[in-house]
Amino acid sequence: MDVLSTLPTPEPLPLHAVAVVGLGTMGAGIAEVLACAGHPVIGIDTSDVAARRAVAALAASTARAVRRGRITERQRLDALARFRTAPDLRAAADADLVIEVVPEDYATKHAVFTALDAVVRTDTILATGTNALSVTRLAADSAHPERVLGLHFFNPAPAMKLVEVVSSVLTAPVAVASVTALARELGKEPVPVGDRPGFVADGLLFGYLNQAAAMYEAKYASREDIDAAMRLGCGLPMGPLALLDLIGVDTARTVLEAMYAAAHDRLHAPAPVLGQLSAAGLTGRKTGRGFYTYQEPGSEVVVPDAETPNARTSNAPQAPEVQTPAAQTSGAQTPYAEAPVAGGGPAPVRTVGVAGSGTMASGIAEVFAVGGYAVVLAGREAAKAERAKARIAKSLGRSVARGRLTEAARDAALARITTSGSLAAFADVELAVEAVAEDLTVKQRLFHMLDEVCKPGAVLATTTSSLPVISCARATSRPQDVVGMHFFNPAPAMKLVEVVRTVLTCDAAHATVRRVCHQVGKHPVDCGDRAGFIVNALLFPYLNNAVKMVQEHYASPDDIDAAMKLGGGYPMGPFELLDVVGLDVSLAIEKVLHQAFREPGLAPAPLLEHLVAAGCLGRKTGRGFREHARA
Known part of the structure; x- marks a missing residue:
């Protein structure tokens, strides 16, 4: 038994008046949360501009809340009255809690804590908002290390529910209990963590962001495709490169440097591009340019720049050639039937073969059928293929019940699917997609068979998520026609398809798959044939x-x-x-x-x-x- 777990939790101290030191975006957001929750707040910043901006932000935010019916005008005026600003740390003298959110620089934070030691009461809790620097070091260098802890809010503070409560080996349990109780009172979810760079959320997040930056730097995929892949493939609210611009490229680099210094994990060694952008002053939204270019400093509006894809550099079809989702509910789709475009353009596809009878195969077959293509669904046995079609019928029935598809469109999609127990049925398909077991030997055997039965010029695609596409391609006599087409599960719902070209894939095969993806309402992203794709x-x-x-x-x-x-x-x-x-x-x-x-x-x-x-x-x-x- 853990002896510490049997100790009683100390009674939290009441924390009423709060001082917030640093009125940047995060400081102003924390001050807003506190003032709206009924706490007197002293916002301290040496910059009069920052102080005025924080007051204006609170006024604008509370005005929006009144318009949306979330608070009354009286509550708004009370919140504004509870917030005052000052240029000197002496204004924190009567605070029960001081939250420091100045820039991520140890000397700056240490100076703040040293000055506060001479100003505040001995029972005042001092919290740092750092997510990269050592809370333990800040505490050890202060006059009362037992009252120092970390209180890490997330941006934007009024909206984000998480607060990481960071204790060092020096922190008194009563201080932790007190700020934890305050976080709950504010409607936040406090998570207790120990003192290490990044804590929990940023400790996981920044490694991922760093690898995305390295992926972009290596020119493995475009910034747009990397961001779209993670939004559409994982359901994330933002892509990693856009998120780096929001956080600040320089801030991210600081956090990663601290993480690397603590553990020497090369995955946390900042990607060189982060240092290059920081040195150039291209630190993201706040400067108007980072991985993307913005309308102006501080704007969230992305504007075109030299890297922005356009009709001449993108394989995406022009708008008139793409069926809308609304059109897909009518059952009136007509697949592309144009002749191949000179110079490696997309070839016409009318019929698609899907090899496999499992969940992924039936989902992919459903996507193609709803998208207007004739589909040949081949299993190892005819009975397996029929069961897969029955699974598709149930799925389409659910779409009808939810109003996503008309009955006519459902019937038309099912009519487009024929089943077979043999790959010989793929003789006339223009695109063959395998969705069998994730076993290289099995896939190579299947591609050898596809090579024998499919007509010349047919594109052969694998849905592998981890195996080398080139190994499937080399099992055929036409590796130039083989491409990766990685759907995500469940295929009918997930918008992303990773289009993987090998060193041997020809332009026509690549363009054909991209066009088909657009036709069935999917978002294709390009990537090379390496482990994990994007x-x-x-x-x-x-x-x-x-x-x-x-x-x-x-x-x-x-x-x-x-x-x-x-x-x-x-x-x-x-x-x-x-x-x-x-x-x-x-x-x-x-x-x-x-x-x-x-x-x-x-x-x-x-x-x-x-x-x-x-x-x-x-x-x-x-x-x-x-x-x-x-x-």
């Missing part, structure tokens, strides 16, 4: 790092999941996602990534290997990182 190469190291946090007893799965959902806007926490994906599947992908890149930080966490060895694979076995009811 999404898995960024997603699974993040999941692996979450497992390492639990393995090191830094945080629990529940706290980590809460941190990423509430602090990062993720639709699922990493341990929820691991249990859904399957721990065995996750381990296999992480092994592939480690083998491909030979990066020590990508080695699968031993805890994940142990759970897989024990048969704890997630939802499908009833136990993974959590217990699950068997289906």
